[in-house]
Amino acid sequence: MEGDAELQELYREVLLDYFRSSTRKGKCxxxxxxxxxxxxxxxxxxxxxxxxxxxxxxxxRYAGHGCVISxxxxxxxxxxxxxxxxxxxxxxxAAFKKLMLENGDVKALPPELEQLSSLEGVRRxxxxxxxxxxxxxxxxQGFEVTKS
Amino acid sequence: MSRLDxxxxxxxxxxxxxxxxxxxxxxxxxxxxxxxxxQVIKALSDFYENNNANVHRGVHTLSEESTNxxxxxxxxxxxxxGAPKPETLIxxxxxxxxxxxxxxxxxxxxxxxxDTVLSTEMEHHSNxxxxxxxxxxxxxxxxxxxxxxxGTLDLGKVKAxxxxxxxxxxFTALSNAIGTVNPVLELIKLGKAAGAVVSVDACQxxxxxxxxxxxxxxxxxxxxxxxxxxxxxxxxxxxxxxLLDAMDPxxxxxxxxxxxTLEKSTWNALPYKFEAGTPNFADQAAFGxxxxxxxxxxxxxxxxxxxxxxxKARKILEGEGMMVLGPKDPAKRxxxxxxxxxxxxxxxxxxxxxxEGVAVRVGHHCCQPLMHKLQCGGTARASFYLxxxxxxxxxFGRALRRTLDFFKIKPKAGVx
Numbered sequence: 353m354e355g356d357a358e359l360q361e362l363y364r365e366v367l368l369d370y371f372r373s374s375t376r377k378g379k380c381x382x383x384x385x386x387x388x389x390x391x392x393x394x395x396x397x398x399x400x401x402x403x404x405x406x407x408x409x410x411x412x413r414y415a416g417h418g419c420v421i422s423x424x425x426x427x428x429x430x431x432x433x434x435x436x437x438x439x440x441x442x443x444x445x446a447a448f449k450k451l452m453l454e455n456g457d458v459k460a461l462p463p464e465l466e467q468l469s470s471l472e473g474v475r476r477x478x479x480x481x482x483x484x485x486x487x488x489x490x491x492x493q494g495f496e497v498t499k500s
Numbered sequence: 501m502s503r504l505d506x507x508x509x510x511x512x513x514x515x516x517x518x519x520x521x522x523x524x525x526x527x528x529x530x531x532x533x534x535x536x537x538x539q540v541i542k543a544l545s546d547f548y549e550n551n552n553a554n555v556h557r558g559v560h561t562l563s564e565e566s567t568n569x570x571x572x573x574x575x576x577x578x579x580x581x582g583a584p585k586p587e588t589l590i591x592x593x594x595x596x597x598x599x600x601x602x603x604x605x606x607x608x609x610x611x612x613x614x615d616t617v618l619s620t621e622m623e624h625h626s627n628x629x630x631x632x633x634x635x636x637x638x639x640x641x642x643x644x645x646x647x648x649x650x651g652t653l654d655l656g657k658v659k660a661x662x663x664x665x666x667x668x669x670x671f672t673a674l675s676n677a678i679g680t681v682n683p684v685l686e687l688i689k690l691g692k693a694a695g696a697v698v699s700v701d702a703c704q705x706x707x708x709x710x711x712x713x714x715x716x717x718x719x720x721x722x723x724x725x726x727x728x729x730x731x732x733x734x735x736x737x738x739x740x741x742x743l744l745d746a747m748d749p750x751x752x753x754x755x756x757x758x759x760x761t762l763e764k765s766t767w768n769a770l771p772y773k774f775e776a777g778t779p780n781f782a783d784q785a786a787f788g789x790x791x792x793x794x795x796x797x798x799x800x801x802x803x804x805x806x807x808x809x810x811x812k813a814r815k816i817l818e819g820e821g822m823m824v825l826g827p828k829d830p831a832k833r834x835x836x837x838x839x840x841x842x843x844x845x846x847x848x849x850x851x852x853x854x855x856e857g858v859a860v861r862v863g864h865h866c867c868q869p870l871m872h873k874l875q876c877g878g879t880a881r882a883s884f885y886l887x888x889x890x891x892x893x894x895x896f897g898r899a900l901r902r903t904l905d906f907f908k909i910k911p912k913a914g915v916x
Contacts, residue, residue, distance in 0.1 A: 364853075394862070
């Protein structure tokens with residue numbers, strides 16, 4: 353609906369574009385990093401796979417089905433983390449989680465996470481924050497496992 | 501049976517006056533929990549203000565009063581569900597605990613390796629997981645009657661599964677996830693004829709449809725107070741007296757003993773043998789007020805009213821090309837309507853509805869095997885109760901059209 357300001361505030365156009373995009377949907381095979389995340393609220397599952405090269409995230413893909421918020425967030429995350437070295441990637445995850453979980457300032461987001469400001473409206477729906485952070489928590493698990 | 505007029509009851513439910521995101525609340529999540537009338541809220545606060553004391557062992561006035569009030573609720577419940585004796589009704593924390601009690605106290609004593617427990621694919625996780633835990637511990641086998649594509653059970657398949665001689669047949673009377681009304685009496689009869697102990701998960705039945713435990717002929721029946729206007733923290737297990745007598749206790753501690761020495765203990769009489777520790781007596785007393793309320797309205801009238809609203813909601817959904825789960829035959833449906841918006845995740849549906857003040861539940865409804873069978877990860881579910889009215893239906897219709905418009909969903913095209 354044109355002018356449905358409330359829904360637009362949550363589901364911004366950029367979010368819907370990422371949700372519809374299939375650019376980084378799928379799996380890396382072979383993968384250097386593989387992690388499986390479950391959102392306990394809805395049971396949605398997400399698989400994150402990545403190729404790591406020279407200490408950097410060379411390629412990152414997400415697979416699974418989910419809501420607009422979890423899928424768009426995973427797509428934006430894949431875009432933001434590709435090219436980052438692992439410490440930088442972890443710092444980006446921390447910065448995004450700070451935005452979502454600690455009501456962080458959008459203006460303080462690193463430039464790589466510029467698009468993620470579109471998830472700001474999700475914070476008004478505390479139960480949906482888990483959707484937004486699913487991909488990010490999953491990739492962190494992947495980093496932990498890969499390290500050990 | 502007189503027709504139910506929700507306008508007569510809505511003023512009793514203070515929460516229905518509140519706004520959600522600026523809109524009047526349309527509470528359609530009754531299968532998860534119902535709202536409470538002021539009579540129940542008042543019974544609870546009156547109890548704490550006037551009668552509160554621990555039950556059973558006190559000789560002072562307050563203890564006697566609280567004991568009597570808690571036990572009066574049990575007697576009221578016995579009349580409400582047609583239990584042969586009040587003491588065959590055990591108070592637990594919730595229906596999940598009731599089902600776990602059966603698995604622990606009956607299952608551990610009477611099931612041995614190789615025995616089969618038969619259930620169905622329609623069950624809530626609470627009627628699957630306790631049996632899986634027991635299976636892992638005791639080497640018993642689990643079998644499940646398959647659910648048909650229309651969300652019903654095929655009685656031929658039930659009979660075939662029962663013919664293999666399961667020791668226990670445990671099934672839901674009414675599906676919380678998709679609203680199928682199972683032929684409970686027939687299923688109990690088939691189970692008993694096959695020599696199985698029969699356990700009924702009546703969580704979604706007890707708040708909506710009359711039951712007469714004496715004539716049902718089941719062995720165990722579980723349900724929960726909070727889904728029937730009562731407070732949270734009160735579940736019920738009804739058991740056939742001779743089974744309850746033969747079972748070992750569930751939890752050990754105070755109240756459930758007859759005599760304790762350091763060497764051994766003997767058990768208290770029913771129902772206390774299964775009610776270890778300080779019981780939830782305040783909520784138990786307030787549950788009595790909920791039963792009074794339901795009795796005054798009448799379960800037949802409630803059932804007819806919510807069925808009518810749910811069928812209207814189904815028409816709205818089908819009119820917009822939405823996928824409605826469960827049986828097509830209205831006679832096999834309850835006050836629950838479970839649906840999916842093509843191309844949209846149930847969580848997005850739930851949030852969009854919330855913006856219209858409409859509370860629906862979304863997700864797998866603790867029925868992941870059923871969702872898997874019906875080939876969806878989850879659904880959005882509207883569930884009606886006695887206080888829902890045309891304004892709730894109107895809000896539901898508005899929320900649906902708003903969702904479809906915003907996400908540009910053209911039902912036949914099917915994708916976002």
